Amino acid sequence: MSAxxxxxPLAVGPSPGRSALVLGxxxxxxxxxxxAAVAAGTSGVGLADVVAIIVHRLTGIGPATWPxxxxxxxxxxxVPRVVTGMVVGAGLACAGTVFQALLRNPMADPYIIGPAAxxxxxxxxxxxxxxxxxxxxxxxLVQLFAFVGGLLAVVAVLAIARGRGGTPVVTLLxxxxxxxxxxxxxxxxxxxxxxxxxxxxxxxxxxxxxxxxWTRVAIAGPLIVAAFSLLLLRWRSMNVLLLGEAHAExxxxxxxxxxxLLVGLxxxxxxxxxxxxGTIGFVGLVVPHLVRLVVGPDHRLLLPAAMLYGAALxxxxxxxxxLAGGVPVGVVTAILGAPFFLWLLRRxxxxxxxxx
Amino acid sequence: MSDPVVSLAxxxxxxxxxxxxxxxxxxxSLQVRHGERLALLGANGSGKTTLLGVMxxxxxxxxxxxxxxGRPLAEWSRGELARTVTVLPQSLELPAGFRVAEVVAMGRxxxxxxxxxxxxxxxxxxxxxxxxxxxADLADRPVTQLSxxxxxxxxxxxxxxxxxxxxxxxxPTTHMDxxxxxxxxxxxxxxxRARxxTIVAVLHDLVLAGAWAPRVVVLDGGRIAADGPPxxxxxxxxxxxxxxxxxxxxxxxxxxxxxxxxxxxxxGDLPGxxx
Numbered sequence: 100m101s102a103x104x105x106x107x108p109l110a111v112g113p114s115p116g117r118s119a120l121v122l123g124x125x126x127x128x129x130x131x132x133x134x135a136a137v138a139a140g141t142s143g144v145g146l147a148d149v150v151a152i153i154v155h156r157l158t159g160i161g162p163a164t165w166p167x168x169x170x171x172x173x174x175x176x177x178v179p180r181v182v183t184g185m186v187v188g189a190g191l192a193c194a195g196t197v198f199q200a201l202l203r204n205p206m207a208d209p210y211i212i213g214p215a216a217x218x219x220x221x222x223x224x225x226x227x228x229x230x231x232x233x234x235x236x237x238x239x240l241v242q243l244f245a246f247v248g249g250l251l252a253v254v255a256v257l258a259i260a261r262g263r264g265g266t267p268v269v270t271l272l273x274x275x276x277x278x279x280x281x282x283x284x285x286x287x288x289x290x291x292x293x294x295x296x297x298x299x300x301x302x303x304x305x306x307x308x309x310x311x312x313w314t315r316v317a318i319a320g321p322l323i324v325a326a327f328s329l330l331l332l333r334w335r336s337m338n339v340l341l342l343g344e345a346h347a348e349x350x351x352x353x354x355x356x357x358x359x360l361l362v363g364l365x366x367x368x369x370x371x372x373x374x375x376x377g378t379i380g381f382v383g384l385v386v387p388h389l390v391r392l393v394v395g396p397d398h399r400l401l402l403p404a405a406m407l408y409g410a411a412l413x414x415x416x417x418x419x420x421x422l423a424g425g426v427p428v429g430v431v432t433a434i435l436g437a438p439f440f441l442w443l444l445r446r447x448x449x450x451x452x453x454x455x
Numbered sequence: 456m457s458d459p460v461v462s463l464a465x466x467x468x469x470x471x472x473x474x475x476x477x478x479x480x481x482x483x484s485l486q487v488r489h490g491e492r493l494a495l496l497g498a499n500g501s502g503k504t505t506l507l508g509v510m511x512x513x514x515x516x517x518x519x520x521x522x523x524x525g526r527p528l529a530e531w532s533r534g535e536l537a538r539t540v541t542v543l544p545q546s547l548e549l550p551a552g553f554r555v556a557e558v559v560a561m562g563r564x565x566x567x568x569x570x571x572x573x574x575x576x577x578x579x580x581x582x583x584x585x586x587x588x589x590x591a592d593l594a595d596r597p598v599t600q601l602s603x604x605x606x607x608x609x610x611x612x613x614x615x616x617x618x619x620x621x622x623x624x625x626x627p628t629t630h631m632d633x634x635x636x637x638x639x640x641x642x643x644x645x646x647x648r649a650r651x652x653t654i655v656a657v658l659h660d661l662v663l664a665g666a667w668a669p670r671v672v673v674l675d676g677g678r679i680a681a682d683g684p685p686x687x688x689x690x691x692x693x694x695x696x697x698x699x700x701x702x703x704x705x706x707x708x709x710x711x712x713x714x715x716x717x718x719x720x721x722x723g724d725l726p727g728x729x730x
Contacts, residue, residue: 111560111573111581264471334571335564341550342561348513349544350617351537351565396552399571 113400121394125407129185132411136181136418137173144169153178175313183311183319183375184417184428185410188382190323190372192390192409194365195383196402197330200337201361202268209369209383212275212362213252216282218373221248222303223289226296241303242315242374249370252278257362265355268344271362306379306429308417319371326368327406333361334398341396379429381436382413388443458525459486460621460653461510466519468509476517479505481677483519487655489620492647494664495657496689497674498698503657506674507623510655512536524620537565541619543627547610549598555609556594559584562616581616587646588612607639615646622647624656628663636660640667662713665689673697689714 113121138149148165152173155161163170194209202211210216221244228240260266260274286304293300330337336357339347348354369383386409387401394404413428416435420428463485469478479502487493487510495503508514509521512528521528523539531539541562549558562584563577573581585591588611593601601609614622627643628636640656644667647654658664664671665685673681673688675697681688691702694714701717 111556111578332570335561335567339561339564341553342547342558345513346542346544346547348533349511349537349542350561351534353533391552396550397557 113395113397117394118400121400121404122407125404125411129407129411129414132414132418133181133185136184136414136421137177139418139422140172140177142169142172144172149173176311179313179316180308180311180417181414182316183308184414186316186320186323187308187372187376187379188386188413189327189406189410190319190368191379191383191413192386192405193323193327193330193402194369194372195409196387196390196398196405197337197361197365198383199387200340200398201358201365202272203341203343204268204272205388206384208380209365209372210279210378210380212271212366213256213278213282214249214366214369215373215378216279216286217252217255218245218249218370219304219378220252220282220285220289221245222374222377223286223293223300224248226300226303227289227293242318245377246370246374248282249373250366252282253362253366253370257359266358271358302427303377305427306377306432307420307427308376309425311375315375319375322371323368326364326371327402330361330364330368331399331402333357334402337361337398337402338396377427377429379413379432381432381440382409382416385436385440385443386412388440392443458522459488460491460524461485461487461655462522462525463506463509464520466509466516466521468505468514468516468519470505470514479677480509480516483674483677483679485672485679485682487621487653489653490647490651491653491670492644492668493655494668494671494685495655495674496659496661496664496671496694496697497680501674501697502677503674504625507542507625507655507657510621511540511542511623534565537617539619540621540623541614541617543614543622543624544610545626545629546606547613549601549606549609551597551599553598554594555590555596555598555601555612556581556585558598558609559590559594559612559616562613565617580618584612584615587615587649589642604635607635611639611643611646615650620653622652622654624654626657626659628658628660633663636663637666661689661694662715665711665713686712 137153138146144165148169151161152165152170155163156174191209195207198207198209198211199205204211222241225240225244256271256275256278257266259278260270262270290297290300336347336352339350339352340357342350344354387405390405390408391401394400413432416431417428419435420426420431423431463483465482465484466480467478467482468480469476471477483502483506495506497503505514509516512523512531523531523536560573560577560581563573563580566577566580568574585594588608590605590608590612593605593609598609628639631639640663643654646652656668658667669684671681671683671685671689672679673693680697681690681693691704691714694702698716702714703717704712704714706712
């Protein structure tokens, strides 16, 4: 049949105006939250000094009229902590979005097939070693072990779940569950025998941004940005996977390759995030659902929006955690996230549909 | 043009059971030429769906050769395959939150040349697919707000957007009343001529198949029992052996010969196995 000109161009996908609104709004929200988080604190550095210090650091403009202790607090403690929060929140929200699409499971979060348990075992192992503090380029053994542990757990799950005819999603979920259970038993054993290091172990498991530093940002940040960028380029296959695996294959998706790619990149982002912050829950589960509710399921927009709002949510939660006297941020995200998620669940039940 | 679209030679295929390969197709040889409209018939378990899977490249045969457009199927990448062959799904859960045009645009996935978005070719293909599937008026509708018939048109548009050479269908008219089934098959026949498609469809209804397809292939126990125009290939005897039910030929007022099951009242005493 001969090609005809459409009467009007077909609108396919999120409109540019809507995308600009969603992403621009995300940038504004993130900026406001980040500014508040940098400005707020108990040490009494004035707002003007905070702004001046950051401007001075970024551009070199202006003479230093503040005490050097103020500069240390703002530039070496608060700003890296906020940036770490952004990076971790973005990474977790991104990984959660990918796992929810790939596993077609609304309960999927970044930790679902093992990276959290693997990272926990790695971190707790490092904390239990009779070495006090080995650091290499500012990265402690704890972070290194957590990162490697998270990745190894996912690699093991992928290898176990792979059969002759491919990697069925259900097998992937069950293998992830079993491997997580096994690794968690190891963590429990180490907790049991941790003695005077119990506090450090529990603190890591609850998740915290207190140890943030520029070095950690420099390691985790590029990994997460790289994983996100590569994942965003797979938006078509993530959308098509929503039609089910059988039809995704009809549409040209190489299922095995795509699964390994998506799981690998999402696990990379998750492990990098967990390595610098411990296992912070709910951000990776709730944010993708919330953002999907507003922007729809098209991953071209969903993925970047989830990253922006995930970053903002974690920075906000960490601000709350600091103001509440240093409560672990994982506790705050759970206290904020769980009721919200229940509300979302009730809403979707009463409106007759499932969340995804 | 000279090469057949699909060419199977001595193909044996089956599925992977716990205790090894379970053979379903037994040395099947078949050629489908460009622009043909072929109905695959046969009892449940006779190998129709397996044969369709072999043609779609989703089931690897364990013996024999399969060629698509003259090139061995093993040499085709998943993406190349998706630019040439598509499967019209019997039903598909359309993901909530998308509009019809967005789902139909997913048919362009194997053709996509841009990193984010669709080029003029994609736009044209989606517009044409929606028009040809009689779904242009549905373009902006959320996919969750479609009737059964509308969903069917959207699935046809999704398949057409892929601009395939070969369209495969596994029982596309299941769950449809005779009017809807005839309407769907009729529109597919029109599209097949207009777009010079090659269609292979698994069908259960002998009357519809005979009316729709210029060529029928009857499978019986994993082998081809008959192959040709319905008037000659689909005899009462072939159908009786393939389905294990007595059949009779009825001559319609228009002079067409159709094969129908010879059913006793109450259906109580049918001979034959129904394995």
